[in-house]
Amino acid sequence: MTKSELIERIARQQEQLPARDVEAAVKMILERMTQALVRNQRIEIRGFGSFTLHYRGPRVGRNPKTGERVELPGKYVPHFKPGKDLRERVNARPVRED
């Protein structure tokens, strides 16, 4: 499901709202979530999950083209922890063991 499909699916249930309002709403939600992470504000959506930043320490990497060593500074990366309801629903159908 892409962002435009998500917009269509929400719009189908919200027939009283113009599709462009649903589109604007989805974009605003994603932008607000991004802004939260940009300032290291945790996002907590009950039943869905939480987003936080995790710190990755500095390391020495290599330029894959030249093989040259490059010092990479520490950085923050977004992390998502699925909530209970999402975990259970995704896992509801049995997983095939091979």
Added chain:
Amino acid sequence: MAALTKADLAEMLYQELGLNKREAKEIVEAFFEEIRRALENDEQVKLSGFGNFDLREKRSRPGRNPKTGEEIPISARRVVTFRPGQKLKARVESYAGGE
């Protein structure tokens, strides 16, 4: 700083988009519910500029009750992983506010 919640997102849609409070709440609810439903149906979710929610299947493996030390098998399961997109990664990477 308090966490961002569904109530904050609904308030934003009410204030900035002019939806009424019920519509704003329903859209926020539907946003997360449609993502959950797609994942429940084994459908990957790709939100460009933000990131992808992928599904991974894990085999069963031996586990242990950390309190009692007793061995208990962990069953095979399907899990959701989030892969942040390039744009989101670039925007958070330089966070330097401390904490």
